[in-house]
Amino acid sequence: MTGSQQKPLLTGRLEMNHEHYVLAAYLLTFAVMFMATLKVWLSGRLYRRQIEALAVARRRQARKGR
Amino acid sequence: MTHFINAIVGLAQPARFLDLSERLLPALAALTAFCFAIGLYLSFSSDVDYQQGVTVRIMYVHVPAAWMAMLCYTTMTANAIGSLVWRHPLADVAARVAAPLGAAFTLVSLVTGAIWGKPMWGTWWVGDARLTSMFVLLIMYLGILAINRAIDEPTRAARVTAVLILVGFVNIPIIKFSVDWWNTLHQPASVMRLDGPALDVEFLRPLLAMGLAFSALFATLYVASIRNEIWRRKLITHDRLAAKAAAHRET
Numbered sequence: 001m002t003g004s005q006q007k008p009l010l011t012g013r014l015e016m017n018h019e020h021y022v023l024a025a026y027l028l029t030f031a032v033m034f035m036a037t038l039k040v041w042l043s044g045r046l047y048r049r050q051i052e053a054l055a056v057a058r059r060r061q062a063r064k065g066r
Numbered sequence: 067m068t069h070f071i072n073a074i075v076g077l078a079q080p081a082r083f084l085d086l087s088e089r090l091l092p093a094l095a096a097l098t099a100f101c102f103a104i105g106l107y108l109s110f111s112s113d114v115d116y117q118q119g120v121t122v123r124i125m126y127v128h129v130p131a132a133w134m135a136m137l138c139y140t141t142m143t144a145n146a147i148g149s150l151v152w153r154h155p156l157a158d159v160a161a162r163v164a165a166p167l168g169a170a171f172t173l174v175s176l177v178t179g180a181i182w183g184k185p186m187w188g189t190w191w192v193g194d195a196r197l198t199s200m201f202v203l204l205i206m207y208l209g210i211l212a213i214n215r216a217i218d219e220p221t222r223a224a225r226v227t228a229v230l231i232l233v234g235f236v237n238i239p240i241i242k243f244s245v246d247w248w249n250t251l252h253q254p255a256s257v258m259r260l261d262g263p264a265l266d267v268e269f270l271r272p273l274l275a276m277g278l279a280f281s282a283l284f285a286t287l288y289v290a291s292i293r294n295e296i297w298r299r300k301l302i303t304h305d306r307l308a309a310k311a312a313a314h315r316e317t
Contacts, residue, residue, distance in 0.1 A: 016185075018119050018120050018121045018185055019120055021121060021124065021181050021182070021184065021185050022120050022121060022123045022124055024181050025123075025124040025127055025128070025177075025178040025181045025182065026123075026127060028174065028177055028178065028181070029127040029131065029174050029178060032170050032173060032174050033170070033174070033283060035170075036166070036167065036170045036287060037283075037287060040287050040290045040291050040294065041290070043294050043298075044290055044293065044294045044297075047294055047297035047298055047301065048297065050297075050301055051297050051300065051301065054301070054304060
């Protein structure tokens with residue numbers, strides 16, 4: 001095969017069939033929904049810990065005050 | 067009747083809401099997982115369309131995401147009215163936290179629509195009335211998020227955001243009726259029609275199951291986000307009070 005006949009590696013078009021489009025749509029949907037759920041869950045966990053730490057500190061302060 | 071109204075008003079108290087959401091969230095999360103399991107099973111076991119082939123399955127995530135995007139904005143508008151008219155703090159919280167969820171659903175709806183459009187229409191995007199109005203909805207959500215974060219003073223931020231939400235609500239009927247008012251490439255409504263759904267039951271079943279799953283997911287994330295925002299505001303108030311007390315001690 002001469003140099004001019006060689007198929008370039010990076011210029012081939014990505015052929016997608018209908019199954020690929022369906023897979024892409026579902027993957028994207030669940031990726032976005034998962035990220036949204038993760039963000040809500042992680043921030044909830046962070047705030048809950050801070051609120052609990054605050055409650056413990058307040059209880060300690062109240063005991064000291066007595 | 068008075069008892070019922072008192073019960074509803076009682077729920078709007080942040081402390082009562084936190085208590086209720088603590089018990090409600092595990093049930094909502096379980097319902098979401100169950101509905102998604104059923105919805106996904108029905109989506110991939112239903113027949114394919116004779117014209118669209120398997121691509122019809124994209125509809126089972128695209129359409130519920132679009133429904134949720136509009137439902138989310140409508141919920142935000144109802145809360146914005148509550149925030150503006152009654153100045154209820156929980157209404158402001160509920161209006162604020164819906165924006166990122168709505169933006170996520172709108173993004174999913176737009177991108178899955180584009181993924182469906184490429185093999186069916188031969189293009190990812192057209193300047194169609196339905197597509198453009200959905201894109202405007204995404205911009206509205208992002209604008210509301212940006213404005214809310216740009217204003218430091220909470221009361222002013224709540225008022226400005228509520229007004230912006232109310233003004234933006236005009237886009238919701240435009241999205242819904244755009245396919246009837248203009249000649250669009252996007253197909254007309256096939257489920258929420260006065261004369262009943264135009265879809266065959268084979269396609270309607272997975273679509274409604276996924277619609278229920280998306281609704282359960284929205285309810286779960288919404289309740290959890292409201293709870294997070296109440297906690298966040300409690301922490302901010304505590305920090306401000308602590309800073310004030312420290313300043314007072316110094317002087």
